[in-house]
Amino acid sequence: MGFIIAQWSLRRAAISGALIVLVLILAVVASLPLAVSSGVVRDRLERDIGAWAGHPVSLGDAPSIDYWPTPTIQLDNVVMRPSTFAGGDPIMRADSIVANFNLFSAVLGAPSFSEFRLIRPTFNVELYPDSTSNWSSASGDLAQGIAAAIEQDLAAQAGETPPQSAVIPDSAALGAVTIEDGTVKWIRDPGAEAEKLTAINGTLAWTAPTAVARANITAIFRGEQVTFAGSTSAPLLLIGRRTAPLDVKITSVPLNLDFTGSASLGTDLFLSGALKLSSVSVRRALEWSGTDIKPGEALGALELSAKINAEQNKAKLDDLILMVDRNRGIGVLDVALREDAPPLITGTLAFSSLDIASFLQAFTPLPKTGSDIASTIDTRFLRELGLDLRLSAQTASFGPVVLSNLAAAARVEQGRANFDVGDATAYGGSLIGRIALSEQGVDGGVKVQLSARKMNFGGLYDAIGMTGPLPRGNGSLDIEVTSPYPTWATALSDLTGKIDLAVDAGIVPGLNIAKFRELSRTERFFDLEQLGEGTGFAFKSARFQATIAEGEANLTTAELAGPQQMISLSGVIPYSRSSLAIAGVLGPVPPAEGETQQPDSAAPETLRFFIGGSWPQPVISPVTP
Numbered sequence: 001m002g003f004i005i006a007q008w009s010l011r012r013a014a015i016s017g018a019l020i021v022l023v024l025i026l027a028v029v030a031s032l033p034l035a036v037s038s039g040v041v042r043d044r045l046e047r048d049i050g051a052w053a054g055h056p057v058s059l060g061d062a063p064s065i066d067y068w069p070t071p072t073i074q075l076d077n078v079v080m081r082p083s084t085f086a087g088g089d090p091i092m093r094a095d096s097i098v099a100n101f102n103l104f105s106a107v108l109g110a111p112s113f114s115e116f117r118l119i120r121p122t123f124n125v126e127l128y129p130d131s132t133s134n135w136s137s138a139s140g141d142l143a144q145g146i147a148a149a150i151e152q153d154l155a156a157q158a159g160e161t162p163p164q165s166a167v168i169p170d171s172a173a174l175g176a177v178t179i180e181d182g183t184v185k186w187i188r189d190p191g192a193e194a195e196k197l198t199a200i201n202g203t204l205a206w207t208a209p210t211a212v213a214r215a216n217i218t219a220i221f222r223g224e225q226v227t228f229a230g231s232t233s234a235p236l237l238l239i240g241r242r243t244a245p246l247d248v249k250i251t252s253v254p255l256n257l258d259f260t261g262s263a264s265l266g267t268d269l270f271l272s273g274a275l276k277l278s279s280v281s282v283r284r285a286l287e288w289s290g291t292d293i294k295p296g297e298a299l300g301a302l303e304l305s306a307k308i309n310a311e312q313n314k315a316k317l318d319d320l321i322l323m324v325d326r327n328r329g330i331g332v333l334d335v336a337l338r339e340d341a342p343p344l345i346t347g348t349l350a351f352s353s354l355d356i357a358s359f360l361q362a363f364t365p366l367p368k369t370g371s372d373i374a375s376t377i378d379t380r381f382l383r384e385l386g387l388d389l390r391l392s393a394q395t396a397s398f399g400p401v402v403l404s405n406l407a408a409a410a411r412v413e414q415g416r417a418n419f420d421v422g423d424a425t426a427y428g429g430s431l432i433g434r435i436a437l438s439e440q441g442v443d444g445g446v447k448v449q450l451s452a453r454k455m456n457f458g459g460l461y462d463a464i465g466m467t468g469p470l471p472r473g474n475g476s477l478d479i480e481v482t483s484p485y486p487t488w489a490t491a492l493s494d495l496t497g498k499i500d501l502a503v504d505a506g507i508v509p510g511l512n513i514a515k516f517r518e519l520s521r522t523e524r525f526f527d528l529e530q531l532g533e534g535t536g537f538a539f540k541s542a543r544f545q546a547t548i549a550e551g552e553a554n555l556t557t558a559e560l561a562g563p564q565q566m567i568s569l570s571g572v573i574p575y576s577r578s579s580l581a582i583a584g585v586l587g588p589v590p591p592a593e594g595e596t597q598q599p600d601s602a603a604p605e606t607l608r609f610f611i612g613g614s615w616p617q618p619v620i621s622p623v624t625p
Contacts, residue, residue: 041065041073041111045099048113052171054140055083055091074098078121083137091134094121117178125186131241131267142239145172145209149236172236174206179217197221202228206235222288227251241266246273254285261308271310275317278303301325306333313337317347325358327351329391344386344413354393354406356419387412396424400464403431427463428474429455448497450479457503468616469528471542471560473506481548493551493576503542511537513565516586520607520622527619538562551576558582561589565604569611580618582611 042063050057060077078094081087098117126134137143151166182200202217213235218227227250234244246263250256261273279285282302302324306317317333333347393406403424411418417437424431433450458472481497512531519526537560545557551574558569566589571582587606613619 041101042075044111045073045075045097045101045113048171049080050140052141052174053080053135054137054143055080055135059097070100071102072098072100078118082134083139084134088134089124091125092121092123094118096120113175115176115178117180118182120181120183121179122183122185125184127186127188131265141169141171142174144169146236146240149209149234150240150242153237153242168209168236170209172209173211174204174213176207177204178202179204184219197226199225209236221252224252224254224288238263238265243270252288254281254288255279259308267312269310269312271308271315273308274305275308276305320347320349322349325355327354327359329354338386342386344388346388348390349392351391351393352395354391354396356396356398356408359391359410385412387417401426401460402463426452427456427459429453431455445484447482448479450477452477457501458506466616468618469508469511471501471503471506471508471539471544473503473539473542475501475503475506475542477501495551496549498548499544499546499553501542501544503539505538505540506542507536507538508560509536513537513562513586516620517604517607520609520620523622525619525621527613527617529617537567539566546573555582564589566590571611573615575615578614580611580613580615583623584609584611 042059042061046057046059057078057080059075062076064074066072066074074096076096078092078097079090080092081089082091096117096119098119099113100115101111101113124134145168148166148168152162152168155162155166179200179202184197184200185194187194197219199220200217201219202215204213204215204217206213212231212233214229214231216229218225220226228248229251230246230248232238232244232246234242238244238246241264243262243264246259246261248257248259250258256276256278258276259271259273261271261275263272264270279302285302302322304317304320304322306320309316309318313336315335317335320329320331320333322329322331322333329349329351331347331349333345333349336344336346338344387410389410391406391408391410393408394404396403396406396408403421403426405423405425406421407423409418409420409422411420415438419435421431421433429452431450431452434448436447436449437445453476454474455477456474457470457477461467461470461472478500479497481495481499483494483496510528510531512535515531519530523530539560539562542560543557544555544559546553546555548554553573553575555570555573560567565586568585568587569582570584571580573580573582585606585608586604588604608623610621610623611618612621
């Protein structure tokens, strides 16, 4: 029994001792806040921020300390001024800063900080031509870390041992910073209006000088919300304008961009890596970005992915996959920013299928339709962009016209724009052509040239919806027309030029010559429907030549020559009103050159007639019975 009592006494003593120690520890911990000097914490925070940035910092004199759940200090009226001119305008202001600190280090008089929150900060940035800014500083832990990192990088590039002085301080890292409702203002040119990022919210995390630095923020830029996510494994080199790994992703309604590779952001700008870019509206994206380039008003979606290598004034996009308004092409593009000329885009693109009209809209402003636009069209894009693209497509379309094996070129330079079709296959034949536009005018504002050889014109008529008594067969076509206005603002009455159509043996459907002669003897007026469903007029050759001006086509040559009979036409076609005013002759085929016409009682008589009404339903009026 005595042994049990002794054992219980020892246990009770041990328990009592443990409780006393625990009470003492709790008492010490509870009394620690009483030992923390808010002034010491404030001064140390002010000193640490200034020592890191290399700029003088002042914090408010009324700190607020909270110990639960984490010891934090809050100070209002945060101001940072440039070290080069301490009396100058602040480079940063914030309503408040909140910092987590270590309680035990604060008791020892040397508080250390781990996380920060900046509440409604405003950052003022002036960018100088040498890639420095009012934030640049020759002193401070960050500047020392950048200098040491650059020395280490230079030594590594040269295969040498870094100097002993190239030591990166542990305090060179930013830490973990949360920004709430921040603003960034920056100016590139003195006197220019400042650009702004507003409503900035997010985090910046860089916990050690050699650790990965990450940023995840949202902001408002020119009325659009932007999400930015980026990281680099060499932040000191990136800030020091040396080449460093960089991942960037920008998301917004007008533009999305994703880059993974390496970059240098100094005066010698350099990018190398994988680029993805997309926009639901290039026009909107360029307007939002503030560029001076005015793209096509109707241009919609654009997507591209490529390997990019870019320097200060030029960029090369290899392995390019480009989607322009549902036109998907692959190839190579070079972009050059020139001092005394607009940006120049050159390269080659190959498409499986290409809508020529929608593709051209990427480089030409298309206003709303209307007769008043012709005289007010904005042709600034001819001065704001240089273009030299080689294009190829397995299939292509220009409106309803379908082409294959297209080889073309698009050029915009020195106030002129050309689209050349060097070769294409269409409806069994070959096709070449050009659309030329000039700000001063090419015989006006636009010139269109087209030459087709061995083309099946029946297939062409069907494709473009042309109906009526048209010569169907294989032949050639040459068109040259000009207008004082660009193509998108040109009415039919604006065109001047000439057309030459020659068709080999073929047929004019619905033109029953026997019925035509019969009705000419019995009717004062008749139309094509009254000719019935005859076999049509088979011809050996057809030739039409016309000049175009003021909405009218003047027929200088119009002949359909059959085996025994031929039709000759002359007159004017006011096509802008879809009307007709043509005199015609139906008679025997004249003898060939050098032959003598022999009297033939069986030869068809000569019939004269007039064609009026409107196309494609002309009205025929016989002049002689």
